[in-house]
Structures are given as C-alpha cells and as structure tokens.
Amino acid sequence: MMKKLVLGAMLMGLLATTAASAADLNVALQDDPDILDPHRGNTFVGRMVFGPLCDALFDIDTSLNIVPRLVADWSWSEGDTVLTMNLRDDALFHDGTPVNAEAVKANLERALTLPESNRKAELASIASIEVLGDLQVAITLKAPDAAFLANLTDRAGMMVSPATFDTAGEGGLVCAGPYKFVERIQNDRIVMEKFADHWDADNYHFDQVIYRPIPDTTVRLANLQSGDLDIIERPAPADMETIKADSNLVFDIVTGLGFYGVNFNMGNGDRSQSPINQDKRLREALNLTIDRNVLNDVLGMGTYPPAYQPFSTASWAYNPEFDGGERDIERAKQLMAEAGHESVSFEILYANNSAMQSLFELVQAMASEAGFNITLRPTEFAAYVDEREAGNFEVSQFGASGRIDPDGNFHRYLACGSAGNVGKYCNDELTDLLNKARVINDVTERKALYDQAQKVAAEDLPALYFYYTPRTWAYSAKLDGFVAYADGVLRLAGLKTKE
C-alpha cells in the first residue's frame, strides 16, 4: 500500500505542470548569438540580446527617428563635425560605476582600437574624443558623417563598463541596460535579471528575461503554444494563419529594413564575363520575368512586400517612383533578342536553406518562360561566403539585414571597393553620389542624392531586389505593451503581463 502511495505521489509530481514564474519573460531567438560583446559581435540575434543588456547613447523610435538614451541632449557644431553630448546623470553600469564622459570616451576608443572590434567602420569618421566635463563629451569627426548618430543607436554606441573591458564577451558582459547578465549556456539560454538601479527601471516589468535559441520555426511555435515561451521572433509565414486563429496568441508584423534579391558578378574574376553580367539588357529581361507579387503570395503568404530598391518603405530614403515594373515576358524576350540571345544560361549561387531554395526555384521557373536557363547552386553557408568572396559565381543571393541609415543599405553593397560589394561593381558616378550623401546631415538633400544614385544604379542593374524582409513576431495574448520596430530588435520598455 505504502509503495503504491509513494509511486502515486511520484507520478503526480512528475505530471503536474509547472507554470513559469509570471515575473519571467521567455523569448525565443532564431539562432544562438555569437560573442556577447557589443564591440566584437557580428550577429543579428546578438543585437537582440544586447538590447536589454546594453544601453546605447541613442535609440530609435518606431518611426526610426533617433532619440536620446544614455544621452540627455546633444548638439552639432556648425558644419556638423563636432558632436557635443550631455549624458544623463543617473545612468549606472551594472557594477555600480557611473556612465560618465570618461566611460564614453573609453568605450568609443575601445571600439576603434580593439583589434577584434567590428565597429571600426561605423566609427571611422571619428578624429578625436574629448571629455569636457564629468557628463559632457565632444566627438570631433574628420568630416561630416550622416550615419554617425544612427550608428550610435546600435552596438557602436553601446556602453560597456570600462572595468570589465578585458572580460566582456567571455561571459561577463557588464553594461548599463535595464537587465544584467546572469548566465549563458550555449545553444540553450541567455539569462538576465532586472537591474534595479537602472534609471528607467520602473518601465521594465519582468524580473528575469530568458533568451532561448530555437532554430526550427515549428518547434518555436509549439513552445509558444504550450506556454513555455512568451515571445518568438520570425515565425514561419506558413504558420501565420495558425497564430492568428489562436486566441491565446498574437501575430505582429512590421516591414523591416532589409531585403532579398540577387546581385550580379560585374567584375570579380572570370565569371563576370558571362552574358548576363556583360549585357544590361539581359539583366533587365530577367528583372521583367520576376513577379514580386507571386513571391509575396507564395513564399511570404502576403508578408514579403515586393522590393524594387534598396530602401524599404520603413526608410525615409524610400522613393515610390522606383517601384513597379510589372512582369512582361514579351518585353523580356524582345530585350533578349535585341541582345542577340534566344536563351541565356547562368547559375545562381545561394546559401542552402529552405527559404532561399524556394525563392530561387520560383525565380528559375519564372525566368524560364522568357528563355532563361538557370542552374541553381545551393551551397552550405560557409562555402557560400567563400565562393562569393572568391568571385566564383555568376549571380548570387543578395541580402542585407538593413540599417537605420540608408547608407548601410546602399553604399556598403554597391559603391566601388565597398566591403559588401562582392560582385565588384564599380560606377564612379554612383559612388560619388553615395559618398556625397554620406557627409550631409540634411535629410532632404540626402534623399535627392539617393534618388539620383538609384537612377544611376537602374541604368546598370548590378542587383535586383525581390522583397523586403518582414519583421514578424508571435507572442502570448497575456502580454501587454508589445511594440515591433523596423530594425527587428525587441525593446522591453513598457512590456508587461496583463493584469
């Protein structure tokens, strides 16, 4: 009898569900982040984790306007070369030391000089940093840099406690965000707890936030449905209807800043000599075969906004004039005939995953109607990066996660000699326009330059844009105050469990 009782009690214990503590927030990420050091990190999911851990000097609002964060107020000098910032007087690092002008200087210098820093390009315009007072710091730029403030909203502007510069990344990240680092188990979880001394602590309602990398979309969703998770990022478009139909869940979407498309090998080795790369008419013909609305409907279930330019509708540089271009097979055939081809063969290189596979299979099918004979070359990610760098491609997958400042979506990929310009496309006029747009802070003037640049790019067609990356979320209906941002980074201020 006793045995049975014990056994029964054990079974009860085993089967009783354990509800997660209401004061915890469980968020699933698509991947496990890389090194947890804002100056060295590379991944998008890393930015997600830095969000609550590391306050930056500036932040963005939902309309992508730059707003102060650790900075109380700021001003530009005449000529836009000196940025003077007054810091908040109530911001502390998690180790209790104040976020002061010295700390800001030390951080920017670290980001500029640390050999492994990936922020050097973002801060390259800095000429000197001067501490003017305990909370006042002035940054002198070599020349005006329009993207500078936008860069300071992200990892380049995140402050790490200078006392922990040597240990940041190896599990001891000490920043000044509303949550502090507790532990990381690779591929499993990153745990952070509320930092009670944060200047805006009242606006953060969870005691603990746990980020869990769950790469599979089905598994992510199942965990959300079971209540083990509160928020998941990037649910699969195919699951959108399931989520919407579930009264316990909420689906949220905003157009992101990134895009997907193809770029052509315009000058990187022998493969740039293939007809599609040599004759603009053929690229235009290819463009005319692609029906972006079909891509949106079939692949994105309506969540992939058609893209024709590097700037999404979320960006101020977006210009609807450059949109459009209906599918026109007859015109495509005509262009091919003008170029002296009845059929054109080429290969598309892309990283092997189901999303890209489906995208390029559709592209292949659509283009074949005009006489394009496309071979698909899916390659494992590491090899794909290698092949692109080496120029061993004719046409390649083209994608960017998108930047707040338009410069990051355009200059980086199409200006002569830019790091992301793997097709080695080079048009001096375009580069000149993009360089000009870099050093002017006035948005209207910049937009005019980007419009001109887009016209030049449209003449050469070094890349085609297919769709903008949506920023999708699914979360528990018990949550209140969830706000999605176009940069795809989760912000926890104001987010709470419904009363």
Next chain:
Amino acid sequence: MTGGGFRCRPSLSKKGPDAVLKLIVRRILLALPTLIILSMIIFGLQRLLPGDPIQTMMAEESDPQVVEFLREKYRLNDPIPLQYLAWVGNVLQGDFGSSLRTGLPVTQMILQKLPITVQLASMAMIMALLIGIPAGVIAAVRKNTMVDYAANAVALSGMSVPNFWLGIILIMVFAVSWKILPASGYVPITLDFWLSIKSMLMPGFVLSTAVAAYLMRHTRSAMLSVLSSDYIRTARAKGLLSNAVIIRHALRNALMPIVTLSTLLFGDLLAGAVLTEQIFVIPGFGKLIVDAVFTRDYAVVQGVVLFTAIGFIAMNILADVLYIVINPRLRHPQ
C-alpha cells in the same frame, strides 16, 4: 545514430580479475594510436572543407583588418601541420582552445554539455532497455504468433519513424494539447529533479525508439537460439514453471550479447543526437558539433569530437569488461 555492431569476444590467456586489469591496460594502450590518428583526421578533414571560419563568422560585416587579426590570432595563416602541433600541445596541457564564434573556452562548453548529454543518453538507454528487452523476450516466446508480428512491426517502425516527426507529434500532444510535459528545454537535475526528468521524458523516448527496436530484434534472436538449447529442454523436463525457465535460464544467457550491445549503443548516444536535441532544444553535444561544423568553429569541432571519441573508446573497454563480468565461463575457465 549509427549502429554499434557485434564484436568478437576478447581473448584472454589468463582469466580472472588480473586478466580484466590487463585487458583494460592493453585496451587503453591500443586506444592511444587510435586517438592520435583520429585527431589528425578530424584536424585535416575540417580544413579540406571549403569555407573560411573567419569570413563565415563575419559574413555581412567583414572588415579586412579584423579578418587578418583573427587569422593571426587563431594561427590560421600557419601551415596546417604547425597548426596541428600547436593544438596538440595545448590539448596535452588540458587546453582545448576557445570558440571562434562565442569566445567561450571549449573545455567549459564540453563540461556544460556533458551532464546534459549523459542524462539524455541515460534516459534514452533506460527506456530502450525497458521496452526493447521485454518486447524481444515476448516476441521470442510467442514466436510466429500475432504478438511476435506486432512486436516486429513496432520495432520496424521504431527504426524507421523519423525522430523529427515523432518529436513534433509528441510536443503537440503532451505539451500543446494536454499541457502535462514541457515542450522543450533542459533543466539541470540538481536544480529541480522532477522537472529535469519531465523535460527529458519526450526527448529520451524519441531517442530510445531506434535503440529499443535494435535491442528488441537482438534479444529476440538471442532468446530464440537459447530457447532451442538442450538445457532449456532439460529445465522444462524437470517441470519448472515456464516463467522461471524463460527468465532464470534463457534470458540470463541470452542477455550477454545484449549487454555488450547496449554499452556500445550507449556510446553512440553519448556522441549526441542532433535532431532530437534540435526539436527539444536540448543543448547537448550533437547540436554543438553540428553548429560548429557549419560555422567552421575548428576548436569546438576538434575538442568535442576528440572528447566523444574518448568516451566511445571508454564504452568499448567497458563492454569488454562487462562481457567477462557477466559471463562466469570466461572467469573460471576449464
């Protein structure tokens, strides 16, 4: 999971505890060249793969200066034999290096994941034994009846049902609909014993299906051969109860190959179970190593493969020892 396979009975000139000790020592000595060759293969094969670890890691944000610095830092510009020697030198001092991607020491990553992998493998093994052996015995005793056919059909499906599908179905039923088990995740056994067991029930079961099927098939055939032996007929002739004959006489003898087989299968399980870990978000060796291969995180791949190889060799030695321990004839030779 890969199959274990049968092994030859270890030949012993002198039997007894001394012999066991000698066997262990000899096995360890034999393992050393295996490990050295293996380490060369792991090291060399990875470098044959296309793709550069630094470029892969940097992807969208590659900065030539940083790339060059990291290449120097991780000695990727050195000739491969030099890189290998440097790595071996560090490993001999207990330093497996650190992950290129996360900066975390590989030893720390292994130590974090070892208890998780051991727990998952143990749960799967226990379930496989509890399912596989009784099913094998029943199938053998009821040979060519409906029970036998049913057990075989179940075993066949256990081997052929994809873990991914089974895992998702279990999550949908037990976590999403009935809400009696957590959908995924790992809870350390020291933190919350019951929750830890609960969170491992589904992954353990999914992982156990193929092993159980394997064990069932082997138990069945071992039992069939034992049941047709003379001594079983004698035992039955003495009028012993059927259950006593099956369990005390037949099963004990039939179990010998099963025990060694189980030990080897356990070694397999310790090497990680990528799909199961992925579905149930269990941070074990499998996921770690697959991610590391994809990101060309050399130090992690080398460290984990070497570590699991050592584990596998240890399991092999254990299998040999168990063989002697459970088989009295090998201990007391005529």
